[in-house]
Amino acid sequence: MLTQQDLDALLITLQLAGVTTLILLLIGTPFAWWLARSRWRYKFLIEAVVALPLVLPPTVLGFYLLLALAPDGPVGSLVKSMGGDPLPFSFTGLVIGSVFYSLPFVVQPLQNAFRAIGRRPLEVAATLRAAPLDRFFSVAVPLARPGFLTAAVLGFAHTLGEFGVVLMIGGNIPGETQVVSIAIYDHVEALEYGQAHWLAGGLLALSFVMLMAVYALNRRFMVVRL
Amino acid sequence: MTIKARFQLSRGEFDLNVDLQLPAKGVTAIFGPSGCGKTTLLRAIAGLEPQAQGELTVNDQIWQDSRTRLAVHKRPIGYVFQEPSLFEHLSVQKNIEYGMKRSQSAGNPSLSLEEAVELLGIGHLLQRQPYQLSGGEQQRVAIARALAVNPQVLLLDEPMAALDDARKQEILPYLENLHQQLDIPLLYVSHSRDEVARLADYLVMMQAGRTVAEGPLETVFASLEMPLAQGPDAETVIEAVVAGRDGAYDLSYLVFSGGRFAVAGERMPQGKRARLQIQARDVSLTLNRQSDTSILNIFPAQVEALAETSTAQMTVRLRIGKDLILARITRKSAADLNLQPGSQVFAQIKSVAVLA
Numbered sequence: 352m353l354t355q356q357d358l359d360a361l362l363i364t365l366q367l368a369g370v371t372t373l374i375l376l377l378i379g380t381p382f383a384w385w386l387a388r389s390r391w392r393y394k395f396l397i398e399a400v401v402a403l404p405l406v407l408p409p410t411v412l413g414f415y416l417l418l419a420l421a422p423d424g425p426v427g428s429l430v431k432s433m434g435g436d437p438l439p440f441s442f443t444g445l446v447i448g449s450v451f452y453s454l455p456f457v458v459q460p461l462q463n464a465f466r467a468i469g470r471r472p473l474e475v476a477a478t479l480r481a482a483p484l485d486r487f488f489s490v491a492v493p494l495a496r497p498g499f500l501t502a503a504v505l506g507f508a509h510t511l512g513e514f515g516v517v518l519m520i521g522g523n524i525p526g527e528t529q530v531v532s533i534a535i536y537d538h539v540e541a542l543e544y545g546q547a548h549w550l551a552g553g554l555l556a557l558s559f560v561m562l563m564a565v566y567a568l569n570r571r572f573m574v575v576r577l
Numbered sequence: 578m579t580i581k582a583r584f585q586l587s588r589g590e591f592d593l594n595v596d597l598q599l600p601a602k603g604v605t606a607i608f609g610p611s612g613c614g615k616t617t618l619l620r621a622i623a624g625l626e627p628q629a630q631g632e633l634t635v636n637d638q639i640w641q642d643s644r645t646r647l648a649v650h651k652r653p654i655g656y657v658f659q660e661p662s663l664f665e666h667l668s669v670q671k672n673i674e675y676g677m678k679r680s681q682s683a684g685n686p687s688l689s690l691e692e693a694v695e696l697l698g699i700g701h702l703l704q705r706q707p708y709q710l711s712g713g714e715q716q717r718v719a720i721a722r723a724l725a726v727n728p729q730v731l732l733l734d735e736p737m738a739a740l741d742d743a744r745k746q747e748i749l750p751y752l753e754n755l756h757q758q759l760d761i762p763l764l765y766v767s768h769s770r771d772e773v774a775r776l777a778d779y780l781v782m783m784q785a786g787r788t789v790a791e792g793p794l795e796t797v798f799a800s801l802e803m804p805l806a807q808g809p810d811a812e813t814v815i816e817a818v819v820a821g822r823d824g825a826y827d828l829s830y831l832v833f834s835g836g837r838f839a840v841a842g843e844r845m846p847q848g849k850r851a852r853l854q855i856q857a858r859d860v861s862l863t864l865n866r867q868s869d870t871s872i873l874n875i876f877p878a879q880v881e882a883l884a885e886t887s888t889a890q891m892t893v894r895l896r897i898g899k900d901l902i903l904a905r906i907t908r909k910s911a912a913d914l915n916l917q918p919g920s921q922v923f924a925q926i927k928s929v930a931v932l933a
Contacts, residue, residue, distance in 0.1 A: 471658065471660075471662050472662065472664060474625055474649075474658075475656075475658065475662045475664070476650075476664075476675070477624075477625070477648075477649035477650045478623060478625075478649060478650075478654060478655070478656035478676075478723070479650075479675050479676030479679060479722065479723075479726060480650050480651075480676055480679035480680050480683060480726060481650055481675075481676075481679055482648075482650050485679070489675075490664060493666040494664075494665065494666055496666075
Protein backbone atom coordinates (compact mmCIF):
# COMPACT_ATOMS: atom_id res chain seq x y z
CA MET A 352 0.00 0.00 0.00
CA LEU A 353 0.95 3.65 -0.24
CA THR A 354 3.07 5.04 2.56
CA GLN A 355 2.57 8.53 3.97
CA GLN A 356 5.56 9.66 1.92
CA ASP A 357 3.97 8.26 -1.25
CA LEU A 358 0.71 10.03 -0.46
CA ASP A 359 2.61 13.30 0.05
CA ALA A 360 4.33 12.83 -3.29
CA LEU A 361 0.97 12.19 -4.95
CA LEU A 362 -0.56 15.28 -3.37
CA ILE A 363 2.39 17.48 -4.36
CA THR A 364 2.25 16.13 -7.90
CA LEU A 365 -1.46 16.87 -8.27
CA GLN A 366 -1.01 20.35 -6.75
CA LEU A 367 1.91 21.06 -9.03
CA ALA A 368 0.01 19.92 -12.12
CA GLY A 369 -3.07 21.87 -11.09
CA VAL A 370 -1.29 25.14 -10.36
CA THR A 371 0.88 24.84 -13.47
CA THR A 372 -2.13 24.18 -15.71
CA LEU A 373 -3.98 27.16 -14.27
CA ILE A 374 -1.02 29.49 -14.80
CA LEU A 375 -0.43 28.16 -18.29
CA LEU A 376 -4.07 28.69 -19.29
CA LEU A 377 -3.92 32.25 -17.98
CA ILE A 378 -0.73 33.26 -19.77
CA GLY A 379 -1.04 30.78 -22.64
CA THR A 380 -4.43 32.04 -23.83
CA PRO A 381 -3.43 35.61 -24.78
CA PHE A 382 -0.09 34.30 -26.02
CA ALA A 383 -1.73 31.65 -28.25
CA TRP A 384 -4.25 34.26 -29.46
CA TRP A 385 -1.41 36.52 -30.50
CA LEU A 386 0.44 33.65 -32.21
CA ALA A 387 -2.72 32.62 -34.07
CA ARG A 388 -3.60 36.12 -35.31
CA SER A 389 -0.34 38.01 -35.66
CA ARG A 390 1.18 38.57 -39.08
CA TRP A 391 4.54 39.63 -37.65
CA ARG A 392 7.22 38.30 -39.98
CA TYR A 393 9.51 37.02 -37.24
CA LYS A 394 6.74 35.14 -35.44
CA PHE A 395 8.43 31.84 -36.37
CA LEU A 396 11.23 32.64 -33.90
CA ILE A 397 8.78 32.77 -31.01
CA GLU A 398 7.04 29.63 -32.23
CA ALA A 399 10.36 27.78 -32.29
CA VAL A 400 11.17 28.90 -28.74
CA VAL A 401 7.73 27.74 -27.52
CA ALA A 402 8.30 24.32 -29.11
CA LEU A 403 11.79 23.85 -27.60
CA PRO A 404 10.62 21.92 -24.49
CA LEU A 405 9.14 19.31 -26.86
CA VAL A 406 12.60 18.28 -28.06
CA LEU A 407 15.07 19.35 -25.37
CA PRO A 408 16.15 16.79 -22.75
CA PRO A 409 14.45 17.96 -19.52
CA THR A 410 17.86 18.01 -17.85
CA VAL A 411 19.03 20.72 -20.26
CA LEU A 412 15.98 22.84 -19.49
CA GLY A 413 16.40 22.11 -15.77
CA PHE A 414 20.07 23.01 -15.85
CA TYR A 415 19.50 26.47 -17.32
CA LEU A 416 16.53 27.09 -15.05
CA LEU A 417 18.67 26.15 -12.07
CA LEU A 418 21.32 28.68 -13.14
CA ALA A 419 18.69 31.39 -13.62
CA LEU A 420 16.88 30.71 -10.36
CA ALA A 421 20.01 30.31 -8.21
CA PRO A 422 20.56 33.15 -5.67
CA ASP A 423 23.32 34.62 -7.86
CA GLY A 424 21.44 33.98 -11.13
CA PRO A 425 19.47 36.73 -12.99
CA VAL A 426 16.04 35.69 -11.63
CA GLY A 427 17.29 34.48 -8.25
CA SER A 428 19.16 37.69 -7.42
CA LEU A 429 16.08 39.74 -8.32
CA VAL A 430 13.92 37.62 -6.00
CA LYS A 431 16.55 37.90 -3.29
CA SER A 432 16.73 41.70 -3.59
CA MET A 433 12.95 41.83 -3.14
CA GLY A 434 13.25 39.74 0.02
CA GLY A 435 11.83 36.52 -1.41
CA ASP A 436 12.85 33.02 -0.41
CA PRO A 437 15.31 31.23 -2.71
CA LEU A 438 13.49 29.44 -5.54
CA PRO A 439 15.51 26.26 -6.12
CA PHE A 440 14.38 23.29 -4.02
CA SER A 441 11.02 24.95 -3.32
CA PHE A 442 7.50 24.28 -4.58
CA THR A 443 7.44 27.71 -6.27
CA GLY A 444 10.60 26.78 -8.12
CA LEU A 445 8.94 23.58 -9.29
CA VAL A 446 5.95 25.54 -10.60
CA ILE A 447 8.23 27.88 -12.57
CA GLY A 448 10.07 24.92 -14.06
CA SER A 449 6.83 23.12 -14.93
CA VAL A 450 5.40 26.19 -16.63
CA PHE A 451 8.34 26.20 -19.06
CA TYR A 452 8.33 22.44 -19.40
CA SER A 453 4.61 22.15 -20.30
CA LEU A 454 4.26 25.43 -22.21
CA PRO A 455 3.97 23.93 -25.73
CA PHE A 456 1.38 21.42 -24.57
CA VAL A 457 -0.97 24.25 -23.66
CA VAL A 458 -0.05 26.93 -26.20
CA GLN A 459 -0.08 24.78 -29.32
CA PRO A 460 -3.61 23.31 -28.97
CA LEU A 461 -4.92 26.78 -28.13
CA GLN A 462 -3.12 28.34 -31.07
CA ASN A 463 -4.53 25.69 -33.44
CA ALA A 464 -8.03 26.14 -32.05
CA PHE A 465 -7.91 29.93 -32.43
CA ARG A 466 -6.51 29.63 -35.94
CA ALA A 467 -9.25 27.16 -36.94
CA ILE A 468 -11.94 29.70 -36.01
CA GLY A 469 -10.71 32.04 -38.73
CA ARG A 470 -11.46 35.73 -39.00
CA ARG A 471 -15.04 35.50 -40.16
CA PRO A 472 -16.88 34.86 -36.85
CA LEU A 473 -15.00 37.78 -35.30
CA GLU A 474 -15.86 40.05 -38.20
CA VAL A 475 -19.50 39.03 -37.84
CA ALA A 476 -19.36 39.84 -34.12
CA ALA A 477 -17.83 43.25 -34.90
CA THR A 478 -20.68 44.09 -37.30
CA LEU A 479 -23.06 43.09 -34.49
CA ARG A 480 -21.66 45.81 -32.20
CA ALA A 481 -19.25 43.66 -30.16
CA ALA A 482 -16.07 45.47 -29.02
CA PRO A 483 -12.73 43.61 -29.34
CA LEU A 484 -12.60 42.14 -25.82
CA ASP A 485 -16.28 41.24 -26.00
CA ARG A 486 -15.65 39.44 -29.32
CA PHE A 487 -12.85 37.45 -27.73
CA PHE A 488 -14.87 36.22 -24.79
CA SER A 489 -18.26 35.81 -26.48
CA VAL A 490 -17.09 34.25 -29.75
CA ALA A 491 -13.44 33.15 -29.80
CA VAL A 492 -13.35 31.43 -26.39
CA PRO A 493 -16.60 29.44 -26.80
CA LEU A 494 -15.67 28.37 -30.34
CA ALA A 495 -12.21 27.28 -29.12
CA ARG A 496 -13.67 25.20 -26.28
CA PRO A 497 -12.31 21.87 -27.58
CA GLY A 498 -8.88 23.50 -27.77
CA PHE A 499 -9.11 24.66 -24.15
CA LEU A 500 -10.08 21.17 -23.03
CA THR A 501 -7.20 19.59 -24.93
CA ALA A 502 -4.75 22.21 -23.66
CA ALA A 503 -5.80 21.79 -20.02
CA VAL A 504 -5.64 18.00 -20.05
CA LEU A 505 -2.36 17.81 -21.96
CA GLY A 506 -0.79 20.46 -19.72
CA PHE A 507 -1.96 18.66 -16.59
CA ALA A 508 -1.00 15.16 -17.75
CA HIS A 509 2.38 16.25 -19.04
CA THR A 510 3.24 17.96 -15.75
CA LEU A 511 2.22 14.80 -13.87
CA GLY A 512 4.94 12.90 -15.69
CA GLU A 513 7.66 15.49 -15.11
CA PHE A 514 10.98 14.02 -13.91
CA GLY A 515 14.16 15.60 -15.19
CA VAL A 516 13.33 19.25 -14.63
CA VAL A 517 12.04 18.54 -11.13
CA LEU A 518 15.14 16.60 -10.25
CA MET A 519 17.39 19.43 -11.45
CA ILE A 520 15.70 22.36 -9.72
CA GLY A 521 13.53 20.76 -7.01
CA GLY A 522 15.75 18.08 -5.70
CA ASN A 523 13.97 15.25 -4.03
CA ILE A 524 12.81 16.52 -0.65
CA PRO A 525 10.05 14.23 0.68
CA GLY A 526 6.94 16.15 1.62
CA GLU A 527 8.18 19.30 -0.13
CA THR A 528 9.44 18.73 -3.61
CA GLN A 529 9.27 15.00 -4.12
CA VAL A 530 6.84 14.16 -6.93
CA VAL A 531 5.41 10.78 -7.91
CA SER A 532 7.76 10.12 -10.82
CA ILE A 533 10.79 10.56 -8.56
CA ALA A 534 9.21 8.56 -5.75
CA ILE A 535 8.74 5.70 -8.22
CA TYR A 536 12.39 5.97 -9.21
CA ASP A 537 13.43 5.82 -5.54
CA HIS A 538 11.24 2.75 -4.93
CA VAL A 539 12.76 0.95 -7.90
CA GLU A 540 16.28 1.88 -6.78
CA ALA A 541 15.44 0.38 -3.40
CA LEU A 542 13.91 -2.69 -5.09
CA GLU A 543 10.49 -1.89 -3.55
CA TYR A 544 8.64 -3.05 -6.67
CA GLY A 545 5.33 -3.46 -4.87
CA GLN A 546 5.20 0.22 -3.88
CA ALA A 547 6.47 1.28 -7.27
CA HIS A 548 3.55 -0.65 -8.79
CA TRP A 549 0.98 1.25 -6.73
CA LEU A 550 2.28 4.64 -7.81
CA ALA A 551 3.13 3.73 -11.41
CA GLY A 552 -0.18 1.95 -11.94
CA GLY A 553 -2.05 4.86 -10.40
CA LEU A 554 -0.34 7.37 -12.67
CA LEU A 555 -0.95 5.15 -15.70
CA ALA A 556 -4.67 4.84 -14.92
CA LEU A 557 -5.06 8.56 -14.23
CA SER A 558 -3.32 9.58 -17.46
CA PHE A 559 -5.32 7.10 -19.50
CA VAL A 560 -8.65 8.24 -18.08
CA MET A 561 -7.84 11.89 -18.76
CA LEU A 562 -6.76 11.31 -22.36
CA MET A 563 -9.78 9.10 -22.95
CA ALA A 564 -12.00 11.90 -21.69
CA VAL A 565 -10.39 14.38 -24.10
CA TYR A 566 -10.87 12.16 -27.13
CA ALA A 567 -14.43 11.27 -26.13
CA LEU A 568 -15.39 14.91 -25.58
CA ASN A 569 -13.63 16.03 -28.74
CA ARG A 570 -15.68 13.53 -30.68
CA ARG A 571 -18.83 14.93 -29.16
CA PHE A 572 -17.83 18.43 -30.26
CA MET A 573 -17.09 16.96 -33.70
CA VAL A 574 -13.59 18.39 -33.55
CA VAL A 575 -10.39 16.42 -33.06
CA ARG A 576 -7.31 18.52 -32.57
CA LEU A 577 -4.73 16.52 -30.71
CA MET B 578 -29.70 62.04 -47.50
CA THR B 579 -26.82 60.40 -49.29
CA ILE B 580 -23.96 58.02 -48.75
CA LYS B 581 -20.68 59.53 -49.90
CA ALA B 582 -17.88 57.02 -50.23
CA ARG B 583 -14.40 57.66 -51.56
CA PHE B 584 -11.89 54.86 -51.05
CA GLN B 585 -8.42 53.88 -52.19
CA LEU B 586 -6.81 50.57 -51.42
CA SER B 587 -3.86 48.77 -53.02
CA ARG B 588 -3.25 45.09 -52.50
CA GLY B 589 -0.60 43.63 -54.79
CA GLU B 590 -1.96 43.71 -58.33
CA PHE B 591 -5.36 44.90 -57.21
CA ASP B 592 -6.19 48.56 -56.91
CA LEU B 593 -9.49 49.89 -55.61
CA ASN B 594 -10.27 53.49 -56.42
CA VAL B 595 -13.85 54.67 -56.15
CA ASP B 596 -15.69 57.89 -55.53
CA LEU B 597 -19.41 57.41 -55.11
CA GLN B 598 -22.47 59.29 -54.10
CA LEU B 599 -25.30 56.88 -53.44
CA PRO B 600 -28.95 57.52 -52.57
CA ALA B 601 -29.64 56.76 -48.91
CA LYS B 602 -32.83 54.93 -49.72
CA GLY B 603 -33.93 51.91 -51.73
CA VAL B 604 -31.67 49.18 -53.01
CA THR B 605 -28.35 50.11 -54.56
CA ALA B 606 -26.71 47.22 -56.38
CA ILE B 607 -22.94 47.11 -56.68
CA PHE B 608 -22.57 44.99 -59.76
CA GLY B 609 -19.60 43.56 -61.60
CA PRO B 610 -17.59 40.44 -62.38
CA SER B 611 -15.69 38.45 -59.74
CA GLY B 612 -12.58 40.23 -58.54
CA CYS B 613 -13.75 43.70 -59.59
CA GLY B 614 -13.53 44.93 -55.99
CA LYS B 615 -17.22 45.12 -55.14
CA THR B 616 -16.89 43.04 -51.98
CA THR B 617 -13.81 45.03 -50.94
CA LEU B 618 -15.81 48.24 -51.36
CA LEU B 619 -18.61 46.89 -49.19
CA ARG B 620 -16.11 45.77 -46.54
CA ALA B 621 -14.47 49.19 -46.61
CA ILE B 622 -17.85 50.80 -45.94
CA ALA B 623 -18.31 48.44 -42.98
CA GLY B 624 -14.82 49.29 -41.69
CA LEU B 625 -13.58 45.73 -42.23
CA GLU B 626 -10.69 46.78 -44.50
CA PRO B 627 -8.12 48.46 -42.25
CA GLN B 628 -5.95 49.49 -45.21
CA ALA B 629 -8.74 51.32 -47.02
CA GLN B 630 -7.99 55.05 -47.09
CA GLY B 631 -10.62 57.63 -47.87
CA GLU B 632 -13.77 59.29 -46.71
CA LEU B 633 -17.17 57.95 -45.83
CA THR B 634 -20.14 60.08 -44.87
CA VAL B 635 -23.57 58.61 -44.25
CA ASN B 636 -26.48 61.02 -43.79
CA ASP B 637 -24.05 63.84 -42.89
CA GLN B 638 -22.32 61.74 -40.23
CA ILE B 639 -18.62 61.22 -40.81
CA TRP B 640 -17.70 57.56 -40.41
CA GLN B 641 -14.24 57.91 -41.83
CA ASP B 642 -11.92 60.64 -43.06
CA SER B 643 -8.25 61.48 -42.77
CA ARG B 644 -8.57 62.07 -39.01
CA THR B 645 -11.47 59.93 -37.81
CA ARG B 646 -12.12 56.29 -38.30
CA LEU B 647 -15.13 54.72 -36.64
CA ALA B 648 -14.43 51.14 -35.47
CA VAL B 649 -16.54 48.44 -37.09
CA HIS B 650 -18.60 47.83 -33.97
CA LYS B 651 -19.45 51.53 -33.70
CA ARG B 652 -20.79 51.86 -37.26
CA PRO B 653 -24.59 51.65 -37.38
CA ILE B 654 -24.61 48.97 -40.08
CA GLY B 655 -26.05 45.55 -40.62
CA TYR B 656 -23.84 43.19 -42.62
CA VAL B 657 -24.81 39.96 -44.35
CA PHE B 658 -21.84 37.90 -45.51
CA GLN B 659 -21.76 35.65 -48.54
CA GLU B 660 -21.78 32.55 -46.36
CA PRO B 661 -24.36 32.68 -43.56
CA SER B 662 -21.62 32.67 -40.85
CA LEU B 663 -23.96 31.99 -37.96
CA PHE B 664 -22.29 31.49 -34.58
CA GLU B 665 -22.14 27.72 -34.28
CA HIS B 666 -22.12 27.78 -30.50
CA LEU B 667 -25.42 29.65 -30.25
CA SER B 668 -29.00 28.73 -31.08
CA VAL B 669 -30.85 30.65 -33.80
CA GLN B 670 -32.56 32.84 -31.20
CA LYS B 671 -29.28 33.56 -29.40
CA ASN B 672 -27.67 34.40 -32.74
CA ILE B 673 -30.33 37.03 -33.41
CA GLU B 674 -30.18 38.38 -29.86
CA TYR B 675 -26.38 38.68 -29.98
CA GLY B 676 -26.41 42.00 -31.82
CA MET B 677 -29.76 43.12 -30.43
CA LYS B 678 -28.55 43.08 -26.82
CA ARG B 679 -25.34 44.90 -27.61
CA SER B 680 -27.17 47.50 -29.62
CA GLN B 681 -29.62 48.09 -26.77
CA SER B 682 -26.94 48.32 -24.11
CA ALA B 683 -25.19 50.96 -26.26
CA GLY B 684 -28.40 52.97 -25.97
CA ASN B 685 -29.69 52.38 -29.49
CA PRO B 686 -33.16 51.14 -30.26
CA SER B 687 -33.23 47.68 -31.78
CA LEU B 688 -35.95 45.77 -33.53
CA SER B 689 -37.94 43.42 -31.35
CA LEU B 690 -37.15 39.75 -31.81
CA GLU B 691 -40.67 39.28 -33.22
CA GLU B 692 -40.20 41.96 -35.89
CA ALA B 693 -36.90 40.55 -37.11
CA VAL B 694 -38.25 37.02 -37.07
CA GLU B 695 -41.42 37.94 -38.91
CA LEU B 696 -39.66 39.83 -41.71
CA LEU B 697 -37.73 36.68 -42.62
CA GLY B 698 -40.30 34.03 -41.65
CA ILE B 699 -38.04 32.12 -39.26
CA GLY B 700 -40.26 31.84 -36.18
CA HIS B 701 -40.29 28.05 -36.32
CA LEU B 702 -36.48 27.88 -36.34
CA LEU B 703 -35.67 29.88 -33.19
CA GLN B 704 -34.82 26.96 -30.92
CA ARG B 705 -32.67 25.12 -33.47
CA GLN B 706 -28.89 25.05 -33.75
CA PRO B 707 -27.32 26.49 -36.93
CA TYR B 708 -26.10 23.09 -38.20
CA GLN B 709 -29.71 21.85 -38.25
CA LEU B 710 -30.74 24.47 -40.85
CA SER B 711 -30.55 24.40 -44.64
CA GLY B 712 -28.32 26.93 -46.39
CA GLY B 713 -31.31 29.11 -47.30
CA GLU B 714 -32.66 29.06 -43.74
CA GLN B 715 -29.24 29.93 -42.36
CA GLN B 716 -28.99 32.93 -44.66
CA ARG B 717 -32.47 34.11 -43.65
CA VAL B 718 -31.39 33.92 -40.00
CA ALA B 719 -28.22 35.84 -40.85
CA ILE B 720 -30.30 38.59 -42.50
CA ALA B 721 -32.65 38.74 -39.51
CA ARG B 722 -29.64 38.94 -37.19
CA ALA B 723 -28.21 41.87 -39.17
CA LEU B 724 -31.58 43.67 -39.21
CA ALA B 725 -32.22 43.13 -35.51
CA VAL B 726 -29.61 45.75 -34.58
CA ASN B 727 -31.78 48.31 -36.37
CA PRO B 728 -29.00 49.49 -38.71
CA GLN B 729 -28.96 52.75 -40.65
CA VAL B 730 -27.63 50.89 -43.68
CA LEU B 731 -27.93 47.20 -44.54
CA LEU B 732 -24.94 45.80 -46.44
CA LEU B 733 -25.42 42.52 -48.27
CA ASP B 734 -22.48 40.73 -49.88
CA GLU B 735 -23.90 38.34 -52.49
CA PRO B 736 -26.20 36.76 -49.92
CA MET B 737 -27.41 34.19 -52.44
CA ALA B 738 -24.15 33.28 -54.18
CA ALA B 739 -23.56 30.20 -52.03
CA LEU B 740 -27.08 28.85 -52.61
CA ASP B 741 -28.52 26.66 -55.37
CA ASP B 742 -31.37 27.92 -57.56
CA ALA B 743 -34.14 26.40 -55.46
CA ARG B 744 -32.78 28.06 -52.29
CA LYS B 745 -32.46 31.38 -54.14
CA GLN B 746 -36.12 31.24 -55.04
CA GLU B 747 -36.81 30.65 -51.35
CA ILE B 748 -34.93 33.79 -50.27
CA LEU B 749 -35.81 36.22 -53.05
CA PRO B 750 -39.37 36.94 -51.86
CA TYR B 751 -37.97 37.91 -48.45
CA LEU B 752 -35.44 40.26 -50.02
CA GLU B 753 -38.16 41.85 -52.15
CA ASN B 754 -40.24 42.17 -49.02
CA LEU B 755 -37.38 43.97 -47.23
CA HIS B 756 -37.11 46.32 -50.16
CA GLN B 757 -40.72 47.36 -49.70
CA GLN B 758 -40.89 47.35 -45.91
CA LEU B 759 -37.64 48.96 -44.82
CA ASP B 760 -36.92 52.65 -44.81
CA ILE B 761 -33.16 52.17 -44.67
CA PRO B 762 -30.90 51.91 -47.72
CA LEU B 763 -29.66 48.49 -48.79
CA LEU B 764 -26.31 48.10 -50.52
CA TYR B 765 -26.40 44.84 -52.40
CA VAL B 766 -23.28 43.35 -53.96
CA SER B 767 -23.98 40.94 -56.80
CA HIS B 768 -22.60 39.53 -60.01
CA SER B 769 -26.00 38.26 -61.11
CA ARG B 770 -27.85 40.47 -63.54
CA ASP B 771 -31.16 38.76 -62.72
CA GLU B 772 -30.88 39.57 -59.03
CA VAL B 773 -29.99 43.14 -59.86
CA ALA B 774 -32.92 43.49 -62.29
CA ARG B 775 -35.27 42.21 -59.61
CA LEU B 776 -34.06 44.08 -56.59
CA ALA B 777 -32.10 47.21 -57.43
CA ASP B 778 -33.29 50.78 -57.80
CA TYR B 779 -29.86 52.26 -58.29
CA LEU B 780 -26.92 50.60 -59.95
CA VAL B 781 -23.17 50.95 -59.60
CA MET B 782 -21.20 48.96 -62.15
CA MET B 783 -17.62 48.11 -61.27
CA GLN B 784 -14.70 46.76 -63.22
CA ALA B 785 -11.09 46.24 -62.08
CA GLY B 786 -11.49 48.34 -58.94
CA ARG B 787 -13.21 51.32 -60.61
CA THR B 788 -16.79 52.31 -61.18
CA VAL B 789 -17.69 52.29 -64.86
CA ALA B 790 -21.29 53.47 -64.57
CA GLU B 791 -23.75 54.52 -61.96
CA GLY B 792 -27.31 55.77 -61.98
CA PRO B 793 -30.91 54.65 -61.70
CA LEU B 794 -31.24 51.02 -62.78
CA GLU B 795 -33.45 51.76 -65.82
CA THR B 796 -31.00 54.34 -67.13
CA VAL B 797 -27.88 52.21 -66.75
CA PHE B 798 -29.55 49.16 -68.30
CA ALA B 799 -30.65 51.28 -71.27
CA SER B 800 -27.33 53.06 -71.72
CA LEU B 801 -25.93 52.12 -75.13
CA GLU B 802 -22.35 52.82 -74.10
CA MET B 803 -22.48 50.01 -71.56
CA PRO B 804 -21.53 46.42 -72.33
CA LEU B 805 -24.87 45.43 -70.78
CA ALA B 806 -26.75 46.96 -73.72
CA GLN B 807 -24.37 45.48 -76.27
CA GLY B 808 -24.60 41.84 -75.16
CA PRO B 809 -26.93 39.29 -76.74
CA ASP B 810 -29.23 39.41 -73.71
CA ALA B 811 -29.61 43.17 -73.44
CA GLU B 812 -32.72 44.04 -71.46
CA THR B 813 -34.51 46.90 -69.80
CA VAL B 814 -36.62 47.12 -66.70
CA ILE B 815 -39.63 49.38 -66.19
CA GLU B 816 -41.85 50.01 -63.21
CA ALA B 817 -45.58 49.49 -63.59
CA VAL B 818 -48.73 49.24 -61.46
CA VAL B 819 -51.39 46.56 -61.75
CA ALA B 820 -54.50 48.31 -63.08
CA GLY B 821 -56.97 45.58 -63.88
CA ARG B 822 -57.74 42.20 -65.32
CA ASP B 823 -59.56 40.60 -68.18
CA GLY B 824 -60.82 37.38 -66.65
CA ALA B 825 -62.24 36.05 -69.93
CA TYR B 826 -58.77 35.92 -71.49
CA ASP B 827 -56.75 35.63 -68.27
CA LEU B 828 -54.85 38.84 -68.96
CA SER B 829 -53.57 41.37 -66.44
CA TYR B 830 -53.17 45.03 -67.28
CA LEU B 831 -50.23 47.00 -65.95
CA VAL B 832 -49.93 50.73 -66.40
CA PHE B 833 -46.60 52.49 -66.93
CA SER B 834 -45.66 56.00 -68.04
CA GLY B 835 -46.10 55.18 -71.74
CA GLY B 836 -49.29 53.16 -71.74
CA ARG B 837 -50.82 49.91 -70.64
CA PHE B 838 -49.27 46.46 -70.85
CA ALA B 839 -51.31 43.30 -71.24
CA VAL B 840 -49.57 40.37 -69.58
CA ALA B 841 -50.79 36.82 -69.87
CA GLY B 842 -51.56 34.61 -66.92
CA GLU B 843 -50.32 36.74 -64.01
CA ARG B 844 -52.71 37.20 -61.13
CA MET B 845 -51.73 40.15 -59.02
CA PRO B 846 -53.72 42.39 -56.71
CA GLN B 847 -54.94 45.69 -58.05
CA GLY B 848 -52.54 48.56 -57.29
CA LYS B 849 -49.50 46.32 -56.73
CA ARG B 850 -46.25 47.73 -58.03
CA ALA B 851 -44.46 45.40 -60.37
CA ARG B 852 -41.25 45.38 -62.31
CA LEU B 853 -41.37 44.40 -65.98
CA GLN B 854 -38.35 42.97 -67.74
CA ILE B 855 -38.17 43.38 -71.50
CA GLN B 856 -35.55 41.68 -73.63
CA ALA B 857 -34.23 43.87 -76.44
CA ARG B 858 -34.56 40.97 -78.89
CA ASP B 859 -38.30 40.76 -78.14
CA VAL B 860 -38.91 44.32 -79.33
CA SER B 861 -39.51 45.06 -83.02
CA LEU B 862 -40.17 48.41 -84.68
CA THR B 863 -42.69 49.60 -87.31
CA LEU B 864 -43.28 53.01 -88.83
CA ASN B 865 -47.07 52.59 -88.80
CA ARG B 866 -49.20 50.96 -86.16
CA GLN B 867 -49.91 47.40 -87.22
CA SER B 868 -53.53 46.39 -86.78
CA ASP B 869 -53.58 42.84 -88.06
CA THR B 870 -50.99 41.44 -85.67
CA SER B 871 -51.02 38.95 -82.82
CA ILE B 872 -48.85 41.23 -80.69
CA LEU B 873 -50.86 42.88 -77.91
CA ASN B 874 -48.36 45.41 -76.65
CA ILE B 875 -47.70 48.15 -79.19
CA PHE B 876 -46.65 51.62 -78.06
CA PRO B 877 -45.73 54.80 -79.88
CA ALA B 878 -42.08 55.54 -79.21
CA GLN B 879 -39.32 57.93 -80.11
CA VAL B 880 -35.87 56.81 -81.16
CA GLU B 881 -33.30 58.38 -78.85
CA ALA B 882 -30.11 56.75 -79.98
CA LEU B 883 -28.75 53.91 -82.07
CA ALA B 884 -25.57 51.89 -81.76
CA GLU B 885 -24.09 49.15 -83.87
CA THR B 886 -23.88 45.93 -81.88
CA SER B 887 -22.30 43.79 -84.59
CA THR B 888 -21.81 44.00 -88.34
CA ALA B 889 -25.40 42.83 -88.72
CA GLN B 890 -27.23 44.17 -85.72
CA MET B 891 -28.07 47.41 -84.04
CA THR B 892 -29.42 48.32 -80.64
CA VAL B 893 -31.95 51.14 -80.52
CA ARG B 894 -32.86 53.07 -77.40
CA LEU B 895 -36.48 54.14 -77.38
CA ARG B 896 -38.37 56.52 -75.16
CA ILE B 897 -41.92 55.50 -74.37
CA GLY B 898 -43.53 58.01 -72.06
CA LYS B 899 -40.85 58.55 -69.42
CA ASP B 900 -39.44 55.05 -69.70
CA LEU B 901 -36.57 53.73 -71.76
CA ILE B 902 -36.48 50.41 -73.54
CA LEU B 903 -34.00 48.81 -75.91
CA ALA B 904 -34.79 47.14 -79.23
CA ARG B 905 -32.45 44.82 -81.07
CA ILE B 906 -32.94 45.00 -84.87
CA THR B 907 -30.86 44.29 -87.96
CA ARG B 908 -28.77 47.04 -89.54
CA LYS B 909 -30.69 46.44 -92.75
CA SER B 910 -34.01 47.15 -91.03
CA ALA B 911 -32.60 50.32 -89.51
CA ALA B 912 -31.52 51.45 -92.97
CA ASP B 913 -34.79 50.44 -94.65
CA LEU B 914 -36.86 52.30 -92.06
CA ASN B 915 -34.35 55.17 -92.14
CA LEU B 916 -34.20 55.31 -88.35
CA GLN B 917 -32.52 58.40 -86.90
CA PRO B 918 -32.50 59.91 -83.42
CA GLY B 919 -35.87 61.62 -83.17
CA SER B 920 -37.75 59.22 -85.50
CA GLN B 921 -41.26 58.37 -84.41
CA VAL B 922 -41.94 54.65 -84.46
CA PHE B 923 -44.14 51.98 -82.94
CA ALA B 924 -42.52 49.45 -80.62
CA GLN B 925 -44.05 45.98 -80.74
CA ILE B 926 -43.20 44.05 -77.62
CA LYS B 927 -43.58 40.34 -78.10
CA SER B 928 -43.07 39.21 -74.52
CA VAL B 929 -42.53 40.68 -71.14
CA ALA B 930 -41.64 39.10 -67.81
CA VAL B 931 -43.11 40.27 -64.52
CA LEU B 932 -40.27 40.27 -61.97
CA ALA B 933 -41.97 41.20 -58.74
